[in-house]
Amino acid sequence: MLHMPKTPDYRSLVEPTRVHSSLYTDERIFQDELERIWYRTWVYVGHVSEVPNPNDYVTKSIGPTPVLLVRDRAGEIRLLLNKCPHRGNQLCAYRRGNRTTFTCPYHSWTFSNTGDLIGFAFADGYEGCDKRQFGLGKVPRIGIYRGFIFGSFAEDGPSLDEYLGGAKASLDQLLDNSPEGELELTAGFLQHRTKANWKFILENETDGYHPAFVHSSIFQVSDSGIGKLYDPRSSALTRDFGNGHTEFDLRPEWRRLDKPLQWFGTNEGRLPDYVRAMTGAYGPERARQIMIDGTPHTMIFPNLFIAEIQLFVIQPIAVDETIQHVTALQFKGAPDFNRRLRQQTMGSVGPAGLLLADDTEMYERNHRGAAIRDPEWLTLTRGLHRERRDENGYLIGHSTDEVPQRGIWRHYLELMTA
Amino acid sequence: MSSTSASSLTLAEAASTGSDHAHRQEDAGELMHRIEQFLYLEARLQDTHAYDDWEALWTDDAIYWVPANGHDTDPEREMSIIYDNRSRIRLRVEQLKTGRHHTQTPPSNLARLISNVELVRQEGDEVHVRANMLVFEDNLRGETIWAARNEYTLRMVEGAFRLARKKVALVNNHKPIFTLSFLV
Numbered sequence: 001m002l003h004m005p006k007t008p009d010y011r012s013l014v015e016p017t018r019v020h021s022s023l024y025t026d027e028r029i030f031q032d033e034l035e036r037i038w039y040r041t042w043v044y045v046g047h048v049s050e051v052p053n054p055n056d057y058v059t060k061s062i063g064p065t066p067v068l069l070v071r072d073r074a075g076e077i078r079l080l081l082n083k084c085p086h087r088g089n090q091l092c093a094y095r096r097g098n099r100t101t102f103t104c105p106y107h108s109w110t111f112s113n114t115g116d117l118i119g120f121a122f123a124d125g126y127e128g129c130d131k132r133q134f135g136l137g138k139v140p141r142i143g144i145y146r147g148f149i150f151g152s153f154a155e156d157g158p159s160l161d162e163y164l165g166g167a168k169a170s171l172d173q174l175l176d177n178s179p180e181g182e183l184e185l186t187a188g189f190l191q192h193r194t195k196a197n198w199k200f201i202l203e204n205e206t207d208g209y210h211p212a213f214v215h216s217s218i219f220q221v222s223d224s225g226i227g228k229l230y231d232p233r234s235s236a237l238t239r240d241f242g243n244g245h246t247e248f249d250l251r252p253e254w255r256r257l258d259k260p261l262q263w264f265g266t267n268e269g270r271l272p273d274y275v276r277a278m279t280g281a282y283g284p285e286r287a288r289q290i291m292i293d294g295t296p297h298t299m300i301f302p303n304l305f306i307a308e309i310q311l312f313v314i315q316p317i318a319v320d321e322t323i324q325h326v327t328a329l330q331f332k333g334a335p336d337f338n339r340r341l342r343q344q345t346m347g348s349v350g351p352a353g354l355l356l357a358d359d360t361e362m363y364e365r366n367h368r369g370a371a372i373r374d375p376e377w378l379t380l381t382r383g384l385h386r387e388r389r390d391e392n393g394y395l396i397g398h399s400t401d402e403v404p405q406r407g408i409w410r411h412y413l414e415l416m417t418a
Numbered sequence: 419m420s421s422t423s424a425s426s427l428t429l430a431e432a433a434s435t436g437s438d439h440a441h442r443q444e445d446a447g448e449l450m451h452r453i454e455q456f457l458y459l460e461a462r463l464q465d466t467h468a469y470d471d472w473e474a475l476w477t478d479d480a481i482y483w484v485p486a487n488g489h490d491t492d493p494e495r496e497m498s499i500i501y502d503n504r505s506r507i508r509l510r511v512e513q514l515k516t517g518r519h520h521t522q523t524p525p526s527n528l529a530r531l532i533s534n535v536e537l538v539r540q541e542g543d544e545v546h547v548r549a550n551m552l553v554f555e556d557n558l559r560g561e562t563i564w565a566a567r568n569e570y571t572l573r574m575v576e577g578a579f580r581l582a583r584k585k586v587a588l589v590n591n592h593k594p595i596f597t598l599s600f601l602v
Contacts, residue, residue, distance in 0.1 A: 095592070188487045188496045191594035195559055217518040222509060323594040327497055345497070347509075351598040352484065352500045354513055360597050361521035364559055 008032065010416040014409050017384060018377045024197040024370040030319035037302055037415050038063035039153040042163045044304035044313060045069055045079060045139075048147045049184040050096075055113060058096040061315050062151055067139060068092060069149065072114045073100055077144065079151045080115045081137030091136070102136075111136055146171055147183055148304070166241035166394060170298035174306055176290045178331035179277035185311065187342055189325045190350030196363035197370070198302075198316035201324065203408060204359060205299040205307070206246040208238055208399035209382060214362055218354050224265055229253055229399065236399035238383075239390070240407030244301025244415075248399065251293050263294030263308070266340070274337040281333075295329070299404070301411060309341050310349055320367055324360075326350060380405045450537060453547055456572060456579040457532045461551075464601040465528040472601055473511045477573055477582045480504045484602060489567070489587040499591065499598065514601075521599040527556040528600055532568075543574040544582065551586070555600065562596055565589045 008029050013020040023029055039062070046060045051071040059082065060069045068080040068091075084091045084104035091102050091111070101118065103110040108121035115136040120126050139151035143160025148171060150160050161168075175181050194201070204210065211230040212219075219227035229236050235252040254263050260275070261267050268275045268291070278287040295308045305312035306329075313325040328345035330338045348355040370378070383401025390396045397403035463472040476482070484500035485491050493501045502510060513519045530553040538546040546569070553564040571583035586602050588595065 186495075188491070190486050190497050190499060193594035193596050195596075214520065217513045217516040217520075220516050220518070221512040339494075342495075342497070343501075346499075346501050347506060350486070350497070350499050351595050352602075354510065357521040357597045357599040358519065361558075361599075368558075 010413055014413040014416075015377075016406065016410075017381045018379050019409055021370040021372075021376055021378060024199060024367060025319065027319050030197075030316070032416065033316075034063050036418065037412075038316065039065075040157070041154070041302065041415065042141075042143060042150040042152045042158075042160050043302065044300065045149050045151045047183060047185045047311075048077065048144065048149060049182075049186065051077070053098065055098045055100050056096075057092070057099070057113065059092070059094075062139065062153065063315070064317050067151065068102075070113050072112075074114075076114075077142060077149060078113070078115060079139035079142055079149075080113075081139070083137060084109055085117075085134050085136065109134075146175055163243060164300070165243055165245065166392065167243070167245035167247075167298060167300050170241075170245075170247055170296040170300075170306065173293065173296045174329075176282075177295050178333060179274070179281040180331075180333040181281075182332040184330045184332050185327055186330055187328045187345075189313075189327045192324045192326065192349075192351050192353075192356065192360060194322050194324065194360050194363050195320055196322055196360075196367035197319060198314055198322040199408075199412075200363045200366045201314050201322055202299065202302060203405045204363070205305045205312070206238060206248045206297065206404040207402075208234075208236065208248050209402070210359075210362070214358050215355055217358070226265075232398075232400060234399045237390075238397045238399060238401050238403040240395040240403050240410075242394070242407070242411070244408050244411035245299065246301075246404030246407055247296060247298040248404070249396075250297060254292050254294055258292060260288055260291035261294075262292070264340070265344075271336050271340070274334050277333055301408065307349075310345050312349075322363075324356075326356075380409070446537075449540075449545070450535070452579065453537060453545060453572065454532075454535050457535060457547070457549055457570070460581070461530050461532050465530055467514070467522075467525050467601075469511045469514050469601070473508060475581045476504060476507055477575065477580045478504055480507060480581055481583045482507050482581075483584070484586045484588065484591075484598070486591050488592060499588075499595075500586075500602075519599070521597055524558070526600045529554050538569075545572050545579075546570070547572060553602070559596065564598070564602070566602075 013023055043062045045067060046058060046069045050058050051069060054071055054073050054075050057068050057070040060067045066082045068082050070078045070080055072078055082091050086109050087106055089104050089106040091104050100113055101110050109117060110119040112118050115138055117131045117134045139153060140155050141152040143150045145160060145164060208230050229250055235256060237249040237252060239247045239249055278291060282290060296306050297308055299305045303314040309329055310326050311329055315323040315325060317323060326349045328342040330341060350356060380402045383397040383403060387395055387397050387403055395403055460475060482500060482502040483493055483498060486497055486499050514522055517523060530551055532549050532551055534550040536548045538548055549568050551566045551568050555562045566586045566588045569585040572579040573582040
């Protein structure tokens, strides 16, 4: 362990261009993060398409805490805690299903899928008991932006709209790629476990500096053309949206090449049904622009990552353990497109993914390295001298610059010292 | 020599009787032996990172499938850990051979056991086989034990078995799992 004061002083651990290694490895800091980040800010939980029908539910999480994402009998989205308020028993042991009530297997207390206690077994011992006092725990605030469901354990605070800020434009850009403007996350998630702190993953998602090295093996054996996006000649940008949200903006490169679906490594002839549907929905000019720009590469702090063709959810489990949940993006009204999205996603991500297995190896080596005493500080200076503001006032830099990482840590320091 | 039941025959005894029944016993025993030898060969090539030799076991129309979230999902609609056709099997091997697939540099140290081999059915030049598998993996992270119920379709091609289909159903594939970058 590194030398640490009894109470971490975050101002002395996070500097504008360097961070202290203990931020990744100290158990007390992890516990602080749960309280000050995961149980306070807006956290992505799931998508409306995962509970399409009344009474559908699916088990999700906010940090290490399991959450039942429910669409109740009236169709309203709810986030319930999976804990019987009687003796604390895990209420629901299934990952998903459709039911109007949840009954605890221990003493048979039964709850409506709105979270209200509706019945006791052996009721004669509970005379005069007010059932309203024994409902399920709830995530107090739910916010939904274009189908993306976020929850916050804080009763008060910024609205989801204020929190997402400039990152909303990335979600809009994403949904423009559906002829019907909607996502359907129906392919199920891969769950990739990593012995590393969650922030290494967060920082890597919009790091354009590493692919040329970490992914050189796949660039060498497949002619995807992706490798060129991450080299010093690329016109792609990194951007800090504020609030910890960051992106790797590939549009400058795609616009320079000016070919629809080039971003997806294909062309209009290969996806005729999709191109027809897009043209019908948006008109030829706008459809062409959407298909040139492609989808975003955006990390919404602290846990939602849209990686062009995939959706990742980062779940911290412990100071040295994180799970990445990942699925193929599926666009409503685009079956031929969706099939390719699934095939490419299955090849690249998850425990055996040709790309993500190497990222995950780096996270684990990052984590082991961070525990070594010397040097204590890790540097984030790349591109500092050429950082600038775009027309919206967001900080931007070259695709290989550490603009996103500095932005993440600025936001982190605000949250941890609030 | 006479026998009271087929199950009491040893292979050697059956061979000496000359009856049709005994011949079938002998053929079945020989077939199972060849199947087992093939599965052990594949296991050894995987454990020793003999990438080219392993790739050569596959037929041109092969499917290599490691499902997620259960054992009976639809890989054409749902996410799988691996769902490779022949060209992606090749890509997977080519990536390993670059020496820069970091998660396998250094390569995992592996030993696997193949057991409970069952011949499910025989159809023309193909046999459908089940087997359990236990893999001990040691790498930079530490030690991991992987268990799976495997299903194989083996096709006889020019007198030798080839892999036409392999399904590796990890028993814990509904839970988060560590990186699985060796040849499973």
